[in-house]
Amino acid sequence: MTSSRTSRLPLVGWRVPHVVLSLWTLIVPLVVIWVVASAVSNLLPAASIDLGYALATLIIVVAMWSFIGNSGVLSFGHLAFVAVGAWTMSLLTINPSVKSSIMPELAPFLAHASANPYAALLIAGVAGGVTALVSGFALMRLHGLEAGIATFALLMLVLQVLTYWSAVGPKSGQSMTGVPRSFDLQSTLVIALIVVVLAWGYGQSRSARMLRASRENAQAAPASGINITWHRIIAFAISGALAGVGGAMWAQTNRVVQASQFGLDFTFTTIAMLVVGGMLSVWGAVVGSLLISALNHVLGLLENGMHIGAVVISLPSGSRLVVVAAFMVIILIFRPAGITGGREVTWPFRPPDPFLRRGPADPGRDEQEMVMFQTDSGRVG
């Protein structure tokens, strides 16, 4: 990547260094998250519980982006790493005496293990990353639908093990209660911002660039895929680690953890967030997850009955997911690349050079943005 590329501000006439253009794609999402979170916690204190969930989910969605967005490979399996992270966090932070009473058959080293919240968070990330790394060796040769289904099988496998193996958790199907709330909203926000920075940073790396460049060709030439497979495994591991962190944050927000929580509904919600925002950019992941979380919050209020003037609006419970699903389907039909078009935030002062308009971070990217949604001219009408 040549860093000499610059763009001219049309009015002012000085050159904007490439670094600024690319940092812009990070700063805007960070500021937006920070502003939204601060606004909500100050203006709508009642919404702060949902804000905690929103930030934890944001971490998970951004983690998913770092694999799906860069590799263009569909994964339905990331909730496996989320579950592993949530499990790790719970096992390390639940009070040992509580632990021994709800999980009598726990393996001894787990029964005695405990850590302070930050260490537990890191370990959760490592656990998610290692799980992803190991499974990545098996799964990353696949692409397309096969990859989607195989990652899904991985999720089911992990959930089944967590459900039934009482050496690593509660008796079959029961939940782990008493997970302490380790982070307040402020720290949650900071952790979310750090995750965004990490995911973005990975996106700037050479490995991620190569992966993006391969999105188009990987399917056509799996023979040349040794390198690609490696870069995919790296992406999978990194995104698994971030997802583990997301799971840990989610666990300490929800405070009750059970394997079945990480099933189809949660998978769907996170995928919908990614699709709605645009799965090919961090900006898309951020926008999608904030938007759907907000929508969820409002719908939740409506489900409980909301007073608008003299009218009480009340939706049947379960309508949240209906609306989210309908919204996602509509986006898929009318704007398949998502609200952001799968693009990063662009420098607002459009440079006159048509080549630079393609987005500051990665020239020629627009064409590839669309690969996951490529149109097949064979199917007109």
Place this chain on the structure above:
Amino acid sequence: MSLDNTERVLMVSGLRVAYGGIPAVSDLSFHVNAGEMVGIIGPNGAGKSSTLLGVVNAVRSESAETSLRGVDLRRMAPEQVARAGLALVTEGHHIFGRLSVRDNLRLGSTARRDRRGLADDLRWVYELFPILSEFAERPAGLLSGGQQQQLAIGRALLAAPTLLALDEPSLGLSPTAVDTVFAAIESICARGTAVLIVEQRAQQTVATATRTYVLTEGRITMTLSPNDADDSALLMKAYLGS
């Protein structure tokens, strides 16, 4: 030339095809009259295939007029165009490899209801390409490239089209196979089916076709008659662009 007396089979004017905003065919106008064989030649990427696909609406296209015997094709789905009487043999002759040769041929006659006519046409196709009757029960995927091309042409003929459009029927064929295919095309034409043929073999095409359009960068740059077939300088120029 007294074009006015002859019947127009295909009339195309102002055809445009673009992929992702990049034009492949711009403002193209041409026609095919009854009983004619009309050629389109041009370098790789000139937009020849796009023209044919655009006419049958297999890719998105725009035009001022696209009509087959006066019937407007522009708003039709590809299958409706086929049913209106325009059979296209696509580049690389996509036959259905897992189905038998006979089933492939049967698929060509999807839209037909006249059993008698179909039986006649089938006999004729078997006469044109005897290999098809010999290998009727084989999976089509096992045929050689040239045989597959014959199958694709035979399949298109069984639709009893008003116009047969062929995209590079000689692609990848040996010289004798090319001769077989060209001979078949001439007898198809002689039987009254108008033919629109896209080709790389300029000399042979110009010599056989009533009229040959030269396409470069999505536009018609020249129209050649059979007399031009031996003018190699002209053909060179046609390819290199003027």
Place this chain on the structure above:
Amino acid sequence: MIPVIQSLIDATSAGAVYALAALGIGLVFGVLRLANFANGEIITGAAYALILVWPLSWPLALAASVVVAIALSLLMDLAVFRWMRSQSAASLLIASFGVSILLQRAYEGIFGVNVRTGAVAPALTRSVNVGGLRLSMLAIVAIILAAVLLIAVHFFLTKSRMGLQVQAAAANFREARILGIRSGVMIAVTLGMSGILAAAVAFVLTTQSGAVNPTFGVQATLFGLIGAVIGGLNRIGGALVGGFAVGFALSLFTTWLPSGFGDFRVALVYLLVIVVLLIAPNGIFAGRTAKERT
């Protein structure tokens, strides 16, 4: 010896059910490139029809389940998938995931979260004794039903004019259209067939369980989908065998895993799926397919 035979028959019947589910998914994928997650909700819809209508009249219930399944299958295409024809298989899969979740919630709203019980074909829940073998009638009926449907589908696809056209559309959609094959009709026929297959699955499963809830069809569809993928999605026979294998393995694990490991039978199936995909990334039957595709 006898328990072995008995468990093999059970496994065959379980395999037959998942083979039907996989076949429906594989057919639709062939023509539409849609790996339809929401197939589960078609099964669920048919199951509700069976359970709710059976007490009134059993022929009516059978008819209703088939009609509901076909209607759902066509409607979801009309509402969602037909607007996405030009999009990638991945997008279609995600959209069908959305439709699936949406319909699950709709069932929840209409029929409630709890299971609805009702006896469907109670006569089939008995067992018969054949030379010391205790055979469940349902297992036998399931095997016969699947065999009949599979043969019917096979003959339809290979012997009828329409079936030939469906095969052509599945092999190369654009080429089929250029030949004059009506895409809309092919799609409707395929969706209709998948609806019938879903209704058959619903029949066997409701007879077995006598109960239905909003997520009733999810498991069969998951295993069907997974079976279709490991068999090779672009080959209808492959999907079929894959689905059968998944059901067969699941049933054998259920019977033969030592107690204590029984809980892990589903996990084992998923593990097996991953291993199979590792060995044959495009599905077990993909090798021949790739060669034949020119």
